[in-house]
Amino acid sequence: MMNILFYSTFKNNKQWLKYIKKRFYKDNIYTLSQNPDYGNIDIAIVWNLPDRILRKLINIKVIFSLGAGVDHIINLPSFNDIKVPVIRIKDKNMAERMCSHVHSQILNYQLKIYSFYAAQNKKKWIGEQYTKLNCDITIGLLGFGFLGKSVGVYLKKLNYNVIAFKKSNREKSILKIPLYTDKNLKKLVINSDIIISILPGTKETKNFINKKFLENMKKNALLVNVGRGITLNEEDLINHLHKNKNFYASLDVFNTEPLPKTSKLWKHRNITITPHVAAITDLSSAIDYIFNRYKRFKKTGTIRGDVNYRKGY
Numbered sequence: 001m002m003n004i005l006f007y008s009t010f011k012n013n014k015q016w017l018k019y020i021k022k023r024f025y026k027d028n029i030y031t032l033s034q035n036p037d038y039g040n041i042d043i044a045i046v047w048n049l050p051d052r053i054l055r056k057l058i059n060i061k062v063i064f065s066l067g068a069g070v071d072h073i074i075n076l077p078s079f080n081d082i083k084v085p086v087i088r089i090k091d092k093n094m095a096e097r098m099c100s101h102v103h104s105q106i107l108n109y110q111l112k113i114y115s116f117y118a119a120q121n122k123k124k125w126i127g128e129q130y131t132k133l134n135c136d137i138t139i140g141l142l143g144f145g146f147l148g149k150s151v152g153v154y155l156k157k158l159n160y161n162v163i164a165f166k167k168s169n170r171e172k173s174i175l176k177i178p179l180y181t182d183k184n185l186k187k188l189v190i191n192s193d194i195i196i197s198i199l200p201g202t203k204e205t206k207n208f209i210n211k212k213f214l215e216n217m218k219k220n221a222l223l224v225n226v227g228r229g230i231t232l233n234e235e236d237l238i239n240h241l242h243k244n245k246n247f248y249a250s251l252d253v254f255n256t257e258p259l260p261k262t263s264k265l266w267k268h269r270n271i272t273i274t275p276h277v278a279a280i281t282d283l284s285s286a287i288d289y290i291f292n293r294y295k296r297f298k299k300t301g302t303i304r305g306d307v308n309y310r311k312g313y
């Protein structure tokens, strides 16, 4: 029997707890409200756990992130003293949602749906608009991990031209998607009609999409950020949009979340804002995923974390 701590800031927290209790019925499941003996916790299943709690988990053996990202765990100051394996969710339902979200934003831009919304507001029949075919659009993906690859394969099958950036050049290409690294990133940026960022939030990716990056993009391009807010310099984007009236952005993640009411991003007509929902975690398949990894851990006594601490994701 293991002692498991569950913590999340999800709205449907109670439902998560119910599912976890059902799946891990042989174990003890604790929440903060029970004020458990933190020194006896073996496993934590968390989203946005506060550092003051992590600090107390001195006998923790593995931490499961309830999302794709792990920055909410490994950026906590106490994590340095703990450094246990961290497991992220890699789930096909989450990937499907990410693909659908990204595609919806591509289609909004490609088919100029946003212009019909604006016209409808004014009861205006604006008539035909020229739109490009999928095969005439080049999509540059930033990030080619689990979700990046899923999106790449999805879009490639729809006949878009897909190219991808991955920091480590040891990555294998799939479906003949050309891979770019730091050395030739500029070429990807210059050639893309649409850039989709699924980059993780690390020291190296902070402000990755900055003034210079944006200036290298096509003047009428679309930027979609579904990775992490810190990878985009929001001030640089606002300034860029000021000078480039046909540039569009779709943002799902932000430097500060929830996005503050004072942010200039809210009101810009060329920006679409969604509240960090591109790849919401699927409750039942995520718990299955965690449970299966946990079962193997219990059987073998070891678990290999998904996180490379040197790289920071």
Ligand code: OXD
Pocket: 066, 067, 068, 069, 070, 276, 279, 280, 281
């Ligand atoms: C994330 C997620 O990591 O939504 O951002 O899973």
